[in-house]
Amino acid sequence: MMDFLVQKAYAVTTLGGSTAGSNETFDVLFKKINDNVVSPVIYLIMSLAIVYFIWGVMVFIKNADNVELRKEGSMHMLWGIIGIFIMVSAKGIIYLIISSMGL
16 A cells, blocks of 8 residues: 555656655645544544543443452553553654644
8 A cells, every 4th residue: 555655656746847846745645644544543543542441431430349340440441541642642743743844
């Protein structure tokens, strides 16, 4: 898939002929990939982490009298928070890269 995108970007830039056009084409391609592929995947995984966290809260509250199931619920909450943190960090890193490239 990545080879196809690189070949497509190369083909478009060779048709344009100018160096400025090739940089603009790469910027447009990078922005489209980010907007149409990377961001939706990050939002999907973040929503799954939120659902996992909420599931842990429900297990924790439902089994308030059972120590082992409460521990299981707290582990779900912990991993949900870790997943949310990782996805927010990934989105921040991507935003940093995009802003440093001037897109």
